[in-house]
Amino acid sequence: MVAVTPTNTSRRAAPRPVDKFDRRRDELAESALTTLGELGYARASLREIAGNSPFSHGVVHYYFDDKLELVIYSIRYYKARCVTRYDAVVRDSTSPAELVEAFAAKLAQTIRDEAPMHRLWYDLRIQSMFEEPLREAITEIDGTLQAMIWRVVDRYATLSGRPPSVNASAAYGMLDGLFQQALLAYATLGDEVLDGLATQVRAVLPLLVR
Amino acid sequence: MVAVTPTNTSRRAAPRPVDKFDRRRDELAESALTTLGELGYARASLREIAGNSPFSHGVVHYYFDDKLELVIYSIRYYKARCVTRYDAVVRDSTSPAELVEAFAAKLAQTIRDEAPMHRLWYDLRIQSMFEEPLREAITEIDGTLQAMIWRVVDRYATLSGRPPSVNASAAYGMLDGLFQQALLAYATLGDEVLDGLATQVRAVLPLLVR
């Protein structure tokens, strides 16, 4: 044993299917995301995660060193897909008003479609304040999210012909605050909060340019 | 047994010291807050909490039905004290600029002095999305925090002689977002982020009035 099993992080020394190993990791990540999104970081056990996958609980340690590596891999896997969410909005809008509408609608749709993923994200971000090993990955992802939001605000400024009134960090902090507030209310009140979010965004975006 | 121990929530049927029971609850809440602030909701066990108190782990169930009641009681106990934090700022400021400075300074000081309490608050608020029993208390406290922030913004508007440009919910969402962002960065970078927070607040408050 010991050296036979593929030591996970350093990959297998394996043959042909160059990334069959990676594909399984992605598959496990997908299952993990489902469970984590439902139960949160603390309450999602590896057995539960494996239970929502085609595999048994032991397999997790075949592909990941420990729970933390699985969780970090999973959230990275998810966020890699989702940081481009607003790029179409930025690309296709031709007027400030159009961009505001498209952005507001996309934010609301994000909550409607992927609330569990986002409460997981906020859960992990908070946990990173308690658990140092999470911090690096979280910080990095948070940076890409800030850049994503800034592309929207910057484009809005350009279309308006006015300069931004706050920097990227402040813009992200404020809009993320609004989004999180809406997500929180969504847990209790459901769909009815989404219009409110759109209204707030319509009111706030104009404040972010001079 | 069964009916002898004071059934906790319904109180003891006890004698004179009308609130000795309540004082112990407060004492336990204080210890619980220390531990919860250090470890977070998920990792703070009742044994650890009791370990940071003058009592043994069994005593918790003498004063509280279960862990959840202790946690909710504790966070309420804390927030009851802290929702008045900015009242002096509101009361004593006589110009918009003065209020902005006092508010910004107080926000930064809050992070410096009570970071663990606030990351606990955010932790619990997020957990309330996964654990329904937490929701009611969290929602209520969040409302009082929003009112607290609104008193500041409203006062700022009055002093400026201009009406607010957003409603209470949006103002709270945005400022809370900035605060949380600073708290998060504070965990990694320490004191140096606090000036940044003050700068952001100076830039943002003026945007909240017309």
Place this chain on the structure above:
DNA sequence: GCCTGAGCTTGACACTTGTCAAGAGATGTT
């Protein structure tokens, strides 16, 4: 046909958790 090793399952381990019952001390009333 046998062997090897990757992929996966099973079952166990050491440990922690919330909870609670039994009972010891303390306190104060009668």
Place this chain on the structure above:
DNA sequence: AACATCTCTTGACAAGTGTCAAGCTCAGGC
């Protein structure tokens, strides 16, 4: 002094945790 009740400690329980070792299954190379 005796009693009852409050207060608190101790020790146990069952359930659940992450982890990991042993071994099963099966495809591919000799």
